[in-house]
Amino acid sequence: MTNQRRRGYLEFIETVILAVVLAFLIRTFVFESYQVEGISMLPTLHTGERVLVNKLIYDFEPPKTGQIIVFRSPVIKSQDWIKRVIGVPGDTISVENNVVYINGKRYHEPFLKYRGSMNVPPTKVPPGYLWVEGDNRPKSFDSRYFGLLPMKNVKGEAFVVWWPLSDFHLLH
Numbered sequence: 001m002t003n004q005r006r007r008g009y010l011e012f013i014e015t016v017i018l019a020v021v022l023a024f025l026i027r028t029f030v031f032e033s034y035q036v037e038g039i040s041m042l043p044t045l046h047t048g049e050r051v052l053v054n055k056l057i058y059d060f061e062p063p064k065t066g067q068i069i070v071f072r073s074p075v076i077k078s079q080d081w082i083k084r085v086i087g088v089p090g091d092t093i094s095v096e097n098n099v100v101y102i103n104g105k106r107y108h109e110p111f112l113k114y115r116g117s118m119n120v121p122p123t124k125v126p127p128g129y130l131w132v133e134g135d136n137r138p139k140s141f142d143s144r145y146f147g148l149l150p151m152k153n154v155k156g157e158a159f160v161v162w163w164p165l166s167d168f169h170l171l172h
Helices: 003-029
Strands: 031-035 050-054 068-072 080-087 092-096 099-102 120-124 129-133 154-163
Touching: 031 154, 050 068, 068 129, 080 092, 080 099
Parallel strands: none
Antiparallel strands: 031 050, 050 154, 068 080, 068 154, 080 129, 092 099, 092 120
């Protein structure tokens, strides 16, 4: 084998190793794909859709009301769940007659098609926690049941549905 051919093989192997390492680092620290399971986020997200999650965003800015997040379930530790942020630290959340109030003001929810029938007394969101709810309120097991979500459980913000391609869209 000639030196030139050997050098070509080594360059190919180096390129493959670099690509694998970069893919591992990006998946571990920057972006990850998650598959949606269940109906708790209908009509926004459907079972089988895949979302891309920004795992770095909350290292630079706090979560905002309305963002869709993926988090480690506080109930079933081996599962990741997806819900919408309703309350951030400092907010007081309440639900009266199927309407969410944040700090006493009605929260406009144009994404909501299905309202629940639950009332929730005013709950103050302390630092390090979030209040999350699914968009399909009657079929969502969320903060109304398990309480406040620790920020340490949050994996990142879901920002795009990328699969199936026919459903490709940005989440907001």
